[in-house]
Amino acid sequence: MAREEYCIYLRKSRADLDAEAHGEGETLARHERILLELAKRDKLNVTEIYREIVSGDTIAARPVMQQLLQEVQAGRWAGVLVVEVERLARGETIDQGIVAQTFQYSETKIVTPLKTYDPTNEYDEEYFEFGLFMSRREYKTIKRRLMRGREAASKEGKWVSGSCPYGYKRVRIENGKGWTLEVIPEEAEIVKLIFQLYTKGEPLPDGSKRDIGPHPICRRLEHMNVPAPSGGRDWRTRTIEQILQNPVYIGKVRWNRRKTKRKVEDGKVTPERYVSKPENWILADGLHEAIIDTDTFQLAADKLAKRGPAPVHLNGELKNPFSGVAVCEKCGRVLALWNNSKGYSMLKCRNRFCDNVGCSYEIFEARVLEALSGWLAGYELKWEEAPAKNDELVGLAKRAYNQASKELENRERQLARAHELLELDIYDVDTFLDRSRVLAEQIAEAKENKVAAASALSSAERAAESRKNLIPKVKKLLEVYETLPSAAAKNEMLKSILEKITYRRDKRTGPKDDFEITLYPKLPSSEE
Template identity: 45%
Template sequence: MKMSYKLLPTGEYCAYLRKSRSDLEAEERGEEETYARHEKILLELSQRHKITISKIYKEKPISGERISERPEMIQLISDVEDKNWAGVLVVEVERLARGDTMDQGIVAQAFKYSHTFIVTPMRMYDPNDPNDEEYFEFGLFMSRREFKTITRRLQSGRSDAVKDGKYLGNVAPYGYERVKLHGKGYTLTPHPEQSPIVQTIFSMYTDSDPDHRKGSALIAKHLNDHKIPTQKNSKWIVATVIGILRNPVYIGKVRWKSRPLVKRRDGKSRPRLPREDWIEATGLHPAIISEDIFNKAQDIMGNSNHRSAPAGKISNPLAGLIRCGMCGGPIVLRPQPKVPNGLICPAQGCKNVGSYLYLVEEKLIQALKHWLAAYKADWEKNRPNHEKLILLKAQEDTHQSLEKKRKEYEGQKSNLYDLLERKIYTTDVFLQRSQVLDTRIKEINEAILKAEAAVTIEKSRHEARIKTIPQVEHVLAVYSETEDPAHKNRLLSTVLEKIIYTKHKGGRWSGAVDKFELLLFPNIDSVPGT
C-alpha cells in the first residue's frame, strides 16, 4: 500500500494503544513488549509529520471485544466527540474497533462528525474524504471478519476439548484442584481438604432419615458454625450450597455452554440454556459423588415446596432500599399466611430481628415527616444573607483564578511541543516534562471541580425548596393511599437513597414489637445548611 500524504490540521493529537491476541502470544514467546514498540513507532510518526502527542490512551493488556469493555476507548470516543483532538495516531486502524458492526459504526461516526483525522504509519484518514472513509470502513470490516474466524476456531477447539473430557474453567470448582495435562489442556483432581466437605454436603442433604436430613440453609449454617471456609474464604450461603448440589462435575462430568456469555448493550447476562443445548461429557477426572446420590439430590430439589416470586414482580415496597444495620445485607419480605407480612434479614447468623412490614412503613412515613419539618426549618434559617452572598462571590473569584492558572500551565505545555519540534528536547525528556505538567494540570482541574462544586452547592440551596420539599410532600400525601407495592417503591425511590433497619430485641409478647431503628438517607446531596 502506498503511503498517503495529506496536510494534517493544526491542533493537539493523541495516540491509542491496544494489544491484540497475536501481540500477547508474541510476548509469551519472548518478543519485545508491544506497548513499548508501538509507542516508539507512533512517536517517530509524530516527529515525521511535525505534530506532538499530548496524551496516550493505553488499554489494559487484556481488553474486550466490545467498546463497552474498553474504558480507554470509551474515553477516547468521548474526547473525539468533544473535538478535543485534531487527530488520533494508531499503529493500525483495526486497533480502534474490532467488535460488531454497531461498534464500528460508533467509531466511524464519532471521527466523521468531529472531523478528527486518523494517522497510521501506512495511511492518513480524513473521515470526510469519501475515498478515505471507504478505506477506513473496509479496514474495519476485514478486521471484524478475521476476528470472527479466530473466535469460531477457538470455540470449536473448546467444544472438542470438552468432548475429550478436559476441564475448561480457569478456576477449579470447590472440592477439586486444577491439573495440567501432559498434552494440551487441564483436568481435575480431588482436593484433599475440600472433597470430603462436598461429600458431607450431599450426605446431609440426601440423608435417608428425614429427621436428620438438612436443607441448604441448615447446611450453610452447619459449615459456618464449624468455621469451614468457602472457595473464597467467605461465609457459606444457600446459593453456594445449591450450586454444589447441582453441579455434575462431582459425578465426573464436564460441560460447556450451559451458561454462555451473552453480551448486550446494557451490560452482560448469563442465561441458562436448555439442557439439550449443553455440551456434557464424561470427564477425565474422578467422581467425588456417586450418580445415585447426585440424582437423589436433584429429586429432592425438584420436589421442594419453595417457589420464587414471579420475575419482575415487586411485592415489597421497600425492595432495593432497606438494608440490614448489622450485616449490611438486604432486608427482604417474608410473606406469612396468618399474621401480617414481615421484613427479615436472611443472612445466616445475623442477629437483626425482623418486624411487621406495616409497622416499618408507619415509622418510615413518620420519620420522613420529621425530616421534612427539620429540612424546612433549616432552609428558612439559612436563607441567603449579605455574608453568604460575599462567600458566594469569593468562591466564584477562586474559580476564575484557578481557570487562569490552568491556562498558564497549558501555555507551558505548548512550549514543550515547540522545544520537541526544534529537537532541543529528546522524546524521553519531552514525555517526562509533559507528565509533570499533566500532573499539575490534573491537580488544578481537581481544584477547579471542587470550586465549581462549592459554587453549585450554594446555588442549589436556592433551588431546594422548589424541588425537594414539594417532592417529599407529594410522597407523604399519596403513599398511604397507594396499594400497589411497585408504585410505593417508585415513590420512595424519588426521595430516599437507602434505609438502614436495626432491631436488637424481638418476640410478639416482649413489648418490643415496634422497637426498631430506621436511619434514612435522602436522595439529595446535603440539607440546606450543611
C-alpha cells in the same frame, strides 16, 4: 489554534499472544519502537502513549480505548498512531461505527506505518471503513475457530472453562495440550459431605435420620466454619444446588450450557447470560478424577427434581414498601420483609451474621409515619425564615460567578495583548514565552475558579428548589399513604423524600416497639 500533538495507542491481539508464546518477543514493546520510529521520521510531536493490557472484544471491555475516544472527541489530538487500523476496533459493527464517526467528526488522523488516514479525505474515509470491515470478517473467522477448538477439547474431556468448580483446581495436561482438573482434597471432603447430607439425611441422637435440604446444609457448613467458594463464611442455597447438579463431580465435562446474547438497552449493548436447551449441551467423560459416584449423584438429581422450582412473586410484584430505603444501622444491609404462614409480617436484616433484632412491619411503618409527621412540623417552622436565606445564598453565588467570569476575560485580554507586543517587537521571543507561561497558569486558575463558582451557583439553586418542594412532598405522602394501591406506589413516594431509614434493635425481649429509627430526608447538603 491548530492541533500539533499526537498520541500512540498500543493493544495486543490474540495473534500477538500466540506469537509471544512462540518466542517472538513482547508485543507492546515492539510496536512502541515501530511507532516511535515512525513519529521521528514524519516529525510528529508524540506526547502520550496509551497501552491497552486487556484484549476485549468490545469498547466497553477496553477502558483505555474509552479514554482515548473521549479525548479524540474533545479534539485533543491531531492524530493517533497505531500499527494497523484493526487495533482500534475489530469486534462489534456498532463499535467500529463509533470509532469511525469519532475520528471523522473530530477530524483526527489515524497514522500507521503503511498509510495515514485523513478523515476529511473522502477516499481515505472509504479506505478506513473498508479496513474495519475486513478486520470484522477476520475477527468472526477467528472467533468461530476458537469456539470449534473449545468444543473439540471439551469432547476430549479437557477443561476449557476459565473458572473451576468448588473442589478442583485447573492444571496443565502432562505431555499434552490443554487443561484438566485436579482434586483439592480438603474441598473434596466438603463436596462429599454435601451429597451425603442431601441424599442420606442428618443423623439424629436416637439413630434415625432427618431429611435435610440445601438451606440447612448451608447453616451446617457455616457452623463448622467452612469457607464458602466466594471466600467468606456465607454459604448460599444456590451454591449448594449448583454443586448437587454439576456433573463435573462424577468425572464429566459439560460445555455450552450457559450462553451469552447481546441486547440493546437505552442505546447501549449489554451481554445477557442464559441457559441453553439441554440438547445443545456437550457432556463428555472428563480426564479428571471423580469425587462422587454416579448412583449418589443420580439420587441427588431425583430428589432435586421432586422439589420443583422455587416459588416466585407473580409478575415480580414488589411486596416491601421500604425496599431500598430501610437499612440496618449495624451492618448497612437492607431490611427484608418476611411473612409467616399466620400472616405476621416482620422486617429483618438480610445479614445472617448481624445481631440486629427484627421487628413487626406494622409497628415499623407506624413509627416511620409518626417520625415524618414530627419532622415536618419542625421543618415548617424553620422554613418561615428560609426564603430570605435562600435568596441571599443564591445572590452571593451569582456574584461570585460573575466575578470569576470577569477575571477570566481579563486574563485572556492580557494574553492577546502579549501577542500584540511580540508583533510590535516590544517583546522579544524569550520575554513573550515567559509572559505566556505566567498568563497560561493564571488563565487555568481563572477557569477553575469559574467552574467552581458555576458549580456553587447550581448547588445553591438546587438547594433552594429542594427546600421549596420537600414540604409539599412530605405532606402529600402523609395524606395519601394509607390509600395508595400497592407497595410499589408507597416505595416510590418514600424514595422521593428519603435517602434512607436506619434501624436498630438490640434486645429480643421487652416491648415490641423498643427500637430506634433515624430518618434521612433528601435535604440540601448544607442542612444535613
